[in-house]
Amino acid sequence: MRNTIGTYNIEILVCIVAVVAYFFAAEAEAFEAFFEFSRSHEDWDLDEMILIYTIGAAVLPFLLIRANKRLRQAISAASDAEKSAQHAARHDTLTGLYNRRYFYQLLNEAIQDVTREDVPAVFLLDLDRFKAVNDLRGHESGDLVLQEITKRIQRCCGKGCHISRLGGDEFAILLSDDPHFKTSTSLARRLLREIGEPIHINGWTATVGSSIGICHWREGENPHSIVRHADQAMYKAKAEGRGRYAFFDKNLGDELQRQALLEAELRTAVSQMDIEPFFQPIINIDDGQVCGLEVLSRWTSPTLGPVQPDVFIQLAEDMGLIGSITWQSMRKALKLASEWDDTVFIAFNLSPRLFDDELLQNIQWQLAESGLAPSRLEIEITESAVIGNIEEAKKSLDALKDLGVRISLDDFGTGFSSLATLSKLPFDKIKIDKSFVTGVDDTPQNAKIVSAILALAQSMEISVTAEGIETDADLDFLSVRDCRQGQGYLFAKALDPQSVSNFLEQTNGSSTGKPSLKAV
Numbered sequence: 001m002r003n004t005i006g007t008y009n010i011e012i013l014v015c016i017v018a019v020v021a022y023f024f025a026a027e028a029e030a031f032e033a034f035f036e037f038s039r040s041h042e043d044w045d046l047d048e049m050i051l052i053y054t055i056g057a058a059v060l061p062f063l064l065i066r067a068n069k070r071l072r073q074a075i076s077a078a079s080d081a082e083k084s085a086q087h088a089a090r091h092d093t094l095t096g097l098y099n100r101r102y103f104y105q106l107l108n109e110a111i112q113d114v115t116r117e118d119v120p121a122v123f124l125l126d127l128d129r130f131k132a133v134n135d136l137r138g139h140e141s142g143d144l145v146l147q148e149i150t151k152r153i154q155r156c157c158g159k160g161c162h163i164s165r166l167g168g169d170e171f172a173i174l175l176s177d178d179p180h181f182k183t184s185t186s187l188a189r190r191l192l193r194e195i196g197e198p199i200h201i202n203g204w205t206a207t208v209g210s211s212i213g214i215c216h217w218r219e220g221e222n223p224h225s226i227v228r229h230a231d232q233a234m235y236k237a238k239a240e241g242r243g244r245y246a247f248f249d250k251n252l253g254d255e256l257q258r259q260a261l262l263e264a265e266l267r268t269a270v271s272q273m274d275i276e277p278f279f280q281p282i283i284n285i286d287d288g289q290v291c292g293l294e295v296l297s298r299w300t301s302p303t304l305g306p307v308q309p310d311v312f313i314q315l316a317e318d319m320g321l322i323g324s325i326t327w328q329s330m331r332k333a334l335k336l337a338s339e340w341d342d343t344v345f346i347a348f349n350l351s352p353r354l355f356d357d358e359l360l361q362n363i364q365w366q367l368a369e370s371g372l373a374p375s376r377l378e379i380e381i382t383e384s385a386v387i388g389n390i391e392e393a394k395k396s397l398d399a400l401k402d403l404g405v406r407i408s409l410d411d412f413g414t415g416f417s418s419l420a421t422l423s424k425l426p427f428d429k430i431k432i433d434k435s436f437v438t439g440v441d442d443t444p445q446n447a448k449i450v451s452a453i454l455a456l457a458q459s460m461e462i463s464v465t466a467e468g469i470e471t472d473a474d475l476d477f478l479s480v481r482d483c484r485q486g487q488g489y490l491f492a493k494a495l496d497p498q499s500v501s502n503f504l505e506q507t508n509g510s511s512t513g514k515p516s517l518k519a520v
Contacts, residue, residue: 092165094143095150100172103164107174107223114217121184121216123173124230125153125191128209128242130169137204144201145208152194156187172227188212188245196243211237212245258304263319265301266312270324275299277333278494281503282347282465282487285479289508292378292465293340294347294487295333296494297325322351327362334370334377336497341508347378349410352385355392360399367403374404380431382410383421390424401426408465413449422460430457434468434488441473454481 090102098106110120127149134142146169153163153171162174175183191212199206213234215226229248237246269275275297282292297313300306316322330348337346350359367374379400386393397407408429409422413436422430432453436446450466457464466478469488478486495503 095147095165097150097171098162098164100164100166103162103166103172103174104223104227106162107226110174110176111217111221111223111226118176119217120226121175121214122226122230123175123184123188123191124166124213124215124227124234125171125173125195125210126234126238127169127195128211128238130208133206133208137206141201141204141206145199145206148199148201149195149208152197153191156190156194161187172230184214184216184247185245188214192243192245209243211235211242213237213248214245215248259315261303262301262307262312262315265303266299266315266319266321269299269301270316270321270328273328275325275329276496277329277336278496279333279500280487280494281492281500281507282485283491283507285475285484285486290341290344290504291485292345292347293337293500294349294380295329297329298494317351317353322353326351326354327366330366331369334366334372336500337376338370338372340500341504342373342376344504344508345376345378345406346372347380347408349380350385352382355381355385355396359396360403363400363405364403375406378406378408378429380408380410386425387421390421394425397426413453419456422456422462427462429463429465431465431467436468437466437474437478437486437488438468438470439474441471441477447477450477451481454478454483458482 090098092099107120107122114120130142130145133145146165149171150163150165153173157163157173160176162176164172164174166172173187175187192210195208195210199208211234213230213232213236215230215233217226221229233246233248237244240246276299278296278298279293280296281290282294283289284291297309298306299309299312313322313325316325333346333348337344354362363377363379367377386397400407406428407426408431409425409427410431411433412430413433430453432450436450436453440446440450454464463485464483465485465487466483467487469475469478469486469490471490474488475486475490492503
C-alpha cells in the first residue's frame with residue numbers, strides 16, 4: 001500500500017514540474033527565441049534535430065507509462081511475496097491457524113500487557129483416538145479430520161481468542177481475558193462437546209475426542225512455563241479418563257515436581273543398585289513352617305523417604321527401568337536364599353515386559369551365579385503377561401519348566417481368570433488374590449469364589465497359595481478347604497534379610513535348614 005501511494009506521489013510531482021516549466025517557457029517567449037536562433041544558424045540542420053526531439057517527446061510518455069506499469073507490477077509482486085512470507089512464517093500450512101512460533105509471540109505480548117481484569121489463559125488440546133484415524137484411513141484422511149476439528153474450534157472461540165496448531169494433533173488457544181475462570185470453564189465444555197461430535201467425511205465417520213489442560217497466568221510466569229503447565233494439566237485430564245478438562249494448580253505443580261524428583265532419584269538408585277529385596281514368608285498351613293519367600297522390592301528415596309512399591313514399580317515400568325530393577329533384585333535375593341534353608345523356595349514376580357527372547361538366558365545366568373537349585377525358584381506371572389500371545393508364552397514357560405523352575409499364576413480371580421489359560425499353560429500353582437481372601441469368612445460372595453478356585457485347583461492337581469491372610473478366621477476358612485499354603489500379615493509382613501534369618505530360626509528351627517542349638 002505504501003509503495004503504491006509513493007508511485008502516485010511521483011507522478012503528481014512530474015506533472016507539476018511540467019506545468020511549471022511550460023509557464024516559465026511561455027513567459028520567457030522561449031519558442032520565439034528558439035525560432036530566431038534557428039533562422040540565423042540554418043547551416044546547423046536544426047530542423048532535423050527538432051523533428052527527432054519532437055518524435056522522441058511524443059513516444060517518451062508511452063515508454064514512461066509502460067515502464068511505470070511494470071514498476072507497479074514489480075512492487076505489487078514484491079508486496080504480495082512479503083505478505084505471503086509473513087503469513088507462512090506465522091501460520092500452519094494445513095489448518096491456516098497460527099503456528100507454534102507465532103503463538104508464543106502472541107502469548108508473550110499478552111503477558112506484557114496483563115492487568116487485573118485481563119488475565120490470559122492458555123488451553124492445550126490433544127485429540128483422543130486420532131491415531132486410529134491415521135492408522136485405519138491414512139494420513140490424508142487424518143488431515144481432513146484436523147481441518148474439520150479446526151473449524152469446530154474456531155466456531156467455539158470468540159474474537160478474544162488466538163488459536164494455534166502446535167503440531168500433530170495438538171492445538172493451543174490463548175484466551176486474552178479470563179480473571180474468574182468462568183469463560184475458561186464454559187469454553188472448555190463447548191470444545192469437548194463440539195469436538196466429540198462424529199465427523200462425516202467421504203462416506204465414512206470418525207469419532208475423536210479431546211483432553212484439555214488449562215493454565216491461567218500467574219505472577220512470574222513466562223510463555224514457556226504457562227504452556228508447560230497447561231500441558232501437564234492436559235495429561236492429568238487424560239489420566240482421569242480422557243474427554244475432560246483440568247486446570248493447573250499449585251497442588252498439581254507440587255505433585256509433578258515430586259514426580260520429577262522421584263524419577264531422577266529412581267534412575268540414580270537403579271544405577272547405584274540401591275533397590276533392596278525384602279521377603280514375605282509363605283507358610284505351610286499344616287505345620288506353620290516357612291515353605292517359601294516372596295521377593296518384594298523396596299526403595300528409600302534420599303529426599304522423600306520410603307516409597308510405596310506400587311508407586312516406584314509403576315514409575316519404573318513407565319521409565320523402562322523395570323528390567324534393571326528386576327534382575328538386580330533377583331541377583332541379591334538368590335544370593336541370600338542360597339545361604340538359607342534349602343527347603344524354602346523363592347517366589348519372584350516378573351513384569352509382562354520381561355517376557356522376551358532373553359528371559360531364559362537371564363534366569364539361567366542368575367541361577368548359575370547364585371548356585372541356587374532351579375527347583376527352589378518359583379516365577380510368578382499374571383495373565384496379562386501371557387494373554388496377548390499364548391503360543392509364545394507357552395514356549396517361554398516350557399523352557400523354564402525344562403530348566404527346573406516352577407511357574408505360578410499370580411492374582412488369580414482378578415482380570416481374565418480364563419480356564420483356557422490354565423489348561424494351555426504349564427502352571428504348577430495358582431495364587432488367589434488377597435482381595436478375595438482378606439475377610440473371606442464375612443463375605444459370602446468371596447467365600448463362594450475362593451471355594452470354587454480351591455475345588456478347581458484340586459481337580460486340576462495344581463497347588464494353591466492364598467494371599468492376604470490377616471485373621472485366624474481367614475486361616476480357618478482356608479484350612480478346612482484344604483488350602484495348603486498361605487501368606488499375609490497374620491504370619492508376617494515383608495522382612496529384611498536379617499529378619500528373615502531370625503524368622504526362619506523361630507519357625508523352621510534354623511535359617512540354614514539344620515537343627516539350631518535352641519531346637520536341640
